[in-house]
Amino acid sequence: MRSVYAKEMLIYFTSPIFYAVSFIFLCVLGIFFYNDMTYMSMLASRIAQYQLSTGLSLDKIVLRPLFSDMSILLLFIVPIIAMRLYSEEKANGTIELLFTYPIRDVDVLAGKYLAGISIIGILLGMTWVLMLLEGTVVTPDWGLVLSSYLGLFLVAASFLAIGVFASCLTRNQIIAATSSLGIILAFWAIGWFSDVFSGSSIAKVLGELGLMEHLDDFLKGMLNVKDAVFYLLFSLFFLFMSLRVLESHTWRG
Amino acid sequence: MITVEGITKYYGPKLAIDSISFEVRQGEILGFLGPNGAGKSTTMRIITAFMPPTSGRVRVMGYDTVDDSLEVRKRIGYLPENNPLYTEMKVESFLRFAAFAKNVKRKNIRATVDTVVGECGLHDVRRRIIAQLSKGYRQRIGLAQALINDPPVLVLDEPTIGLDPRQIYEIRQLIKDLSGSRSIILSSHILPEVSQLCDRVAIVNKGKIIAVDSPSNLTAQLTDHRIIEVYVGERMDETLELLKDLEGVVSASRFNSHIQVETPKDMDLRPVIAKKIVEAGIPLMELHAKEMSLEDIFMELVTEEEV
Numbered sequence: 154m155r156s157v158y159a160k161e162m163l164i165y166f167t168s169p170i171f172y173a174v175s176f177i178f179l180c181v182l183g184i185f186f187y188n189d190m191t192y193m194s195m196l197a198s199r200i201a202q203y204q205l206s207t208g209l210s211l212d213k214i215v216l217r218p219l220f221s222d223m224s225i226l227l228l229f230i231v232p233i234i235a236m237r238l239y240s241e242e243k244a245n246g247t248i249e250l251l252f253t254y255p256i257r258d259v260d261v262l263a264g265k266y267l268a269g270i271s272i273i274g275i276l277l278g279m280t281w282v283l284m285l286l287e288g289t290v291v292t293p294d295w296g297l298v299l300s301s302y303l304g305l306f307l308v309a310a311s312f313l314a315i316g317v318f319a320s321c322l323t324r325n326q327i328i329a330a331t332s333s334l335g336i337i338l339a340f341w342a343i344g345w346f347s348d349v350f351s352g353s354s355i356a357k358v359l360g361e362l363g364l365m366e367h368l369d370d371f372l373k374g375m376l377n378v379k380d381a382v383f384y385l386l387f388s389l390f391f392l393f394m395s396l397r398v399l400e401s402h403t404w405r406g
Numbered sequence: 407m408i409t410v411e412g413i414t415k416y417y418g419p420k421l422a423i424d425s426i427s428f429e430v431r432q433g434e435i436l437g438f439l440g441p442n443g444a445g446k447s448t449t450m451r452i453i454t455a456f457m458p459p460t461s462g463r464v465r466v467m468g469y470d471t472v473d474d475s476l477e478v479r480k481r482i483g484y485l486p487e488n489n490p491l492y493t494e495m496k497v498e499s500f501l502r503f504a505a506f507a508k509n510v511k512r513k514n515i516r517a518t519v520d521t522v523v524g525e526c527g528l529h530d531v532r533r534r535i536i537a538q539l540s541k542g543y544r545q546r547i548g549l550a551q552a553l554i555n556d557p558p559v560l561v562l563d564e565p566t567i568g569l570d571p572r573q574i575y576e577i578r579q580l581i582k583d584l585s586g587s588r589s590i591i592l593s594s595h596i597l598p599e600v601s602q603l604c605d606r607v608a609i610v611n612k613g614k615i616i617a618v619d620s621p622s623n624l625t626a627q628l629t630d631h632r633i634i635e636v637y638v639g640e641r642m643d644e645t646l647e648l649l650k651d652l653e654g655v656v657s658a659s660r661f662n663s664h665i666q667v668e669t670p671k672d673m674d675l676r677p678v679i680a681k682k683i684v685e686a687g688i689p690l691m692e693l694h695a696k697e698m699s700l701e702d703i704f705m706e707l708v709t710e711e712e713v
């Protein structure tokens with residue numbers, strides 16, 4: 154497992170995809186952050202001007218929109234990070250090396266998944282520049298920040314599991330990325346359908362299946378075991394499915 | 407070392423290999439010879455535990471490729487068809503990964519990589535990115551990764567394909583040097599290669615093994631007649647008539663510069679032919695028995711199958 158992990162990390166850092174993705178991710182996030190901050194300073198000057206008594210909530214005006222933007226950005230970026238994990242090996246034929254080396258399929262999968270997780274961790278870690286920048290001006294609610302990061306990390310881990318699964322299905326990286334985006338969007342939208350069946354138990358099930366629904370509490374600074382467990386099980390499910398797909402190469406011919 | 411027991415493989419409804427059985431002994435190089443699409447790569451993929459056979463089984467050093475896949479994989483070095491490599495990696499880091507993945511002990515990895523780099527002549531390129539290297543070097547890297555954990559069994563799928571003659575020579579030399587106590591299976595559709603390198607040859611066509619034996623035995627067994635080539639200075643037509651009437655001659659026919667005489671396998675008519683021609687006063691320039699090459703046998707077997 155460690156060998157595959159090390160190899161994947163090395164390839165991530167030598168391929169341009171990682172640099173392109175993180176550049177765009179950070180740029181877009183920087184723009185959002187700048188917008189939110191200028192909006193906030195505008196509001197602050199208004200409040201000062203009219204001597205209003207309402208306090209300004211940094212959390213509500215800057216942090217929450219920023220984190221929710223981050224979750225949307227991750228939705229697009231994680232499939233791109235995940236797409237090469239198996240598809241590239243299939244297209245180049247290197248899968249034949251990997252599957253004839255004495256490593257179990259599950260260890261290969263774990264190595265690849267953890268490499269993806271590390272890349273996501275690095276991406277999220279880099280956004281701490283924004284948090285520190287903000288910390289120089291005001292003191293944010295660090296509890297909220299931490300719980301939001303935990304939530305984002307968990308939701309990104311679920312996206313990654315879907316991405317790995319899609320990557321197992323095809324040798325074409327673009328198809329892998331698009332189909333994982335499709336699956337992610339489907340699990341995002343699934344919550345909306347709960348309104349259609351409102352009142353029935355189907356509504357409850359659909360509502361609980363929505364990927365983004367479980368993020369809300371994290372972004373409000375609440376840590377729910379239920380939500381964390383949901384993301385973990387969701388990831389495990391897709392990793393398990395990936396393993397099944399990989400095993401099928403032994404009987405599909 | 408390797409026992410292949412009646413393996414059959416279907417790709418969907420398509421039969422790729424049909425109850426193939428053979429054995430490879432320790433220290434032996436077995437050549438797998440056959441036209442493209444004969445099932446060579448499929449057989450190799452089954453032996454290396456990349457995929458299971460539809461029926462039958464393969465044992466490598468006593469381990470079943472399906473039930474003890476990991477044990478088999480520990481003992482096999484495999485150079486797959488088209489030699490896939492992680493081309494974005496540097497030669498050294500790729501070999502380090504291969505060593506690590508093949509359970510070479512941490513503290514031995516450096517020494518192991520140094521050894522294969524030396525064996526495969528990769529000194530000059532060890533810090534280069536694989537994508538920038540020539541095909542010859544890549545082939546050596548493919549061999550190097552196969553060798554890295556010093557496996558007792560090597561499976562090489564078309565190791566010399568796409569190389570220039572000098573590189574082919576070098577790779578062959580390398581394979582010869584590697585053999586020692588190892589068992590090697592290599593596939594090829596180049597005949598001289600197989601006859602030069604291998605102790606035994608398995609000829610495959612359309613998913614079946616048509617013959618397994620040493621190159622010389624194959625030649626001896628499969629020739630059912632002897633061909634004698636006769637070169638005369640002049641009066642070729644006259645000579646042809648003369649030879650046709652000779653007792654024991656199956657047929658005689660004229661080629662551009664010589665006459666070819668076919669005689670039964672167990673009869674050597676050379677002295678008789680020579681005497682006859684000289685007696686007739688025709689200048690005899692040259693006369694020799696034509697060795698049937700592996701190529702002829704191969705063509706014969708493969709075409710026989712098709713009829």
